[in-house]
Amino acid sequence: MATGRTHRPATRSRGIPEATVARLPLYLRALTALSERSVPTVSSEELAAAAGVNSAKLRKDFSYLGSYGTRGVGYDVEYLVYQISRELGLTQDWPVVIVGIGNLGAALANYGGFASRGFRVAALIDADPAMAGKPVAGIPVQHSDELEKIIKDNGVSIGVIATPAGAAQPVCDRLVAAGVTSILNFAPTVLTVPDGVDVRKVDLSIELQILAFHEQRKAGEETAAGDGALPAATTRNAAGDQGPDGDVPAVMPA
Amino acid sequence: MATGRTHRPATRSRGIPEATVARLPLYLRALTALSERSVPTVSSEELAAAAGVNSAKLRKDFSYLGSYGTRGVGYDVEYLVYQISRELGLTQDWPVVIVGIGNLGAALANYGGFASRGFRVAALIDADPAMAGKPVAGIPVQHSDELEKIIKDNGVSIGVIATPAGAAQPVCDRLVAAGVTSILNFAPTVLTVPDGVDVRKVDLSIELQILAFHEQRKAGEETAAGDGALPAATTRNAAGDQGPDGDVPAVMPA
DNA sequence: ATGCCTTTGTGAACGCGTGCACAAAGATGG
DNA sequence: CCATCTTTGTGCACGCGTTCACAAAGGCAT
Numbered sequence: 001m002a003t004g005r006t007h008r009p010a011t012r013s014r015g016i017p018e019a020t021v022a023r024l025p026l027y028l029r030a031l032t033a034l035s036e037r038s039v040p041t042v043s044s045e046e047l048a049a050a051a052g053v054n055s056a057k058l059r060k061d062f063s064y065l066g067s068y069g070t071r072g073v074g075y076d077v078e079y080l081v082y083q084i085s086r087e088l089g090l091t092q093d094w095p096v097v098i099v100g101i102g103n104l105g106a107a108l109a110n111y112g113g114f115a116s117r118g119f120r121v122a123a124l125i126d127a128d129p130a131m132a133g134k135p136v137a138g139i140p141v142q143h144s145d146e147l148e149k150i151i152k153d154n155g156v157s158i159g160v161i162a163t164p165a166g167a168a169q170p171v172c173d174r175l176v177a178a179g180v181t182s183i184l185n186f187a188p189t190v191l192t193v194p195d196g197v198d199v200r201k202v203d204l205s206i207e208l209q210i211l212a213f214h215e216q217r218k219a220g221e222e223t224a225a226g227d228g229a230l231p232a233a234t235t236r237n238a239a240g241d242q243g244p245d246g247d248v249p250a251v252m253p254a
Numbered sequence: 255m256a257t258g259r260t261h262r263p264a265t266r267s268r269g270i271p272e273a274t275v276a277r278l279p280l281y282l283r284a285l286t287a288l289s290e291r292s293v294p295t296v297s298s299e300e301l302a303a304a305a306g307v308n309s310a311k312l313r314k315d316f317s318y319l320g321s322y323g324t325r326g327v328g329y330d331v332e333y334l335v336y337q338i339s340r341e342l343g344l345t346q347d348w349p350v351v352i353v354g355i356g357n358l359g360a361a362l363a364n365y366g367g368f369a370s371r372g373f374r375v376a377a378l379i380d381a382d383p384a385m386a387g388k389p390v391a392g393i394p395v396q397h398s399d400e401l402e403k404i405i406k407d408n409g410v411s412i413g414v415i416a417t418p419a420g421a422a423q424p425v426c427d428r429l430v431a432a433g434v435t436s437i438l439n440f441a442p443t444v445l446t447v448p449d450g451v452d453v454r455k456v457d458l459s460i461e462l463q464i465l466a467f468h469e470q471r472k473a474g475e476e477t478a479a480g481d482g483a484l485p486a487a488t489t490r491n492a493a494g495d496q497g498p499d500g501d502v503p504a505v506m507p508a
Numbered sequence: 509a510t511g512c513c514t515t516t517g518t519g520a521a522c523g524c525g526t527g528c529a530c531a532a533a534g535a536t537g538g
Numbered sequence: 539c540c541a542t543c544t545t546t547g548t549g550c551a552c553g554c555g556t557t558c559a560c561a562a563a564g565g566c567a568t
Contacts, residue, residue: 017524017525018524019524019525019526020525021464021467022460022464024463024467025457025459025460025463025464026444026460028463029442030444043544043545043546044545044546044547045545050444051444052444052446054526054527056526056527056528056529056548057525057526057527059545059546059547059548060525060526060527060547060548062546062547063546063547063548067546067547069545069546069547070533070534070535070545070546071532071533071534071535071544071545071546071547072533072534072535072536072543072544072545072546073534073535073544073545073546074544074545074546075546087467088463088466088467088470089466089467089469089470089471090463090466092470094462094466094469096462102361103360103361103364103365104361104365106357106361107356107357107358107360107361108458110357111357111358111458111459113442113457113458113459114458114459114462116459117459117462117463118466119462119466157469157473158462158465158466158469160462181469181472182465182466182468182469183465184458184461184462184465188283188367190280190284190304190305190306196472198465198468198469200461200464200465202456202458202461203279203367204362204365204367204368204438204456205279205365205367205368205370205371205373206276206279206280207438207454207456208348208350208368208371208373208412208414208438209278209279209282209342209344209371210275210276210279210454211412211436211437211438211452211454212342212343212344212348212371212372212373212412212436213275213278213341213342213343214436214452215343215348215411215412215435215436215452216342216343216346217343218435218450219411271554271555272554272555273554273555273556274555297514297515297516298515298516298517299515308556308557310556310557310558310559311555311556311557313515313516313517313518314517314518314555314556314557316516316517317516317517317518321516321517323515323516323517324515324516324563324564324565325514325515325516325517325562325563325564325565326513326514326515326516326563326564326565326566327514327515327516327564327565328514328515328516329516
């Protein structure tokens, strides 16, 4: 039971570092914008600025793909778009299913960023029978019962989970059993999957909490000048705190 | 001009590594679940499993906060919930504004994960006059003209951008000018902000592209048995290089 | 009180990612 | 054809993050 592998060992497959892979979509976006403006070539410096990264890092990233630049000139935009697209696997069609058509699921279904790359929403799935047949983003929602059949009929290998936290793991299990090997998880839960299955998670609440940490630190530094104590953050027995049961630390070790 | 700071120097403020901060919300969630089940104490091993991380990493993370455990026993759940909440700044109220009430913005407004922590949606803002006054998630949408006033009146320091890509930077500039110092960006664009302002971005399309990369790699390894032409990464600028699809970039350098 | 057993907290080694700085490569102009 | 100038590709060093492994700490039973 404790064998849940959420993290993959590494991308030692035979090349491209994980950190580089994560930046390729960024470069691709910047390049696409240049392409639309019919810019023929771009230097590492310019492209790096557009993508918001260091130019040395960008050149090193590209070096993992091959030598696609021309010294003294830069990179050919169209050619690079093609190479990165191919490397990311975007030259082929990726059917995806979205499970859980609530507010977020519907937003995802309507999101243009999917279709613009090689992704195609093959189906929308929800457990609520009342949703069945109702069109969202022009696609009729199907009931969970059809999940396995949908996956197999469309050859889906990527699934998006936008269900409530409680439903995520069961849905995940069914997706994996039906043949899905990559999952994008929006539910605030740790998913346990077998080896060979990739999971990436997006958690809105976590991002905000990280921002709050830095925000608090900034505020603390300002007021720290006049007062050693942090702002009311150190509120003792903060009653209105998170607790269903107005709880206080109450239990102190020692 | 190329001075756009999207990345912060570091969190050497006086302690906690960035990687650790990013995991604290994860621990907090696991601990909250335990708390609701009235579990009094938990060992690093158990908690690590629940959060999906290595137990040594978890102990080291906690060691940055202080010595909150008891050897031979583990950690007191309630006490740890409190300490992490305090460290993350969740014991205080964080008013946030969401700008761009489209599908995604509406989904965010309805997302329960915000309110459950210290976050409170102070206002919803959209540039479309037709949206003004219309309630979303029980909160009436306000027009962009009110942005500065809303920020100042509510003391908002965290802003969420869910606008189309084109509108993101102008909105960002206005938020920052009005006093916002932390931004969560859902628009697919690189935001340029002054020093001292934190930006975190969530890009749905990028996550999918990363999954596609790994998915392609998995598929490639399978079929690689019969075909050795896969790792063409070392290909020099050879014209008409690998053409599995016979698709050539059309524009070739040289 | 004493010894055993469990679990924390952390020193140290390792590996990955980042950024610097420069030599090699190629274009361009005379 | 040669000199010069631009920009790539990368060797190298540094710092952060992860993991191992173990000594110290504390509870608990006898």
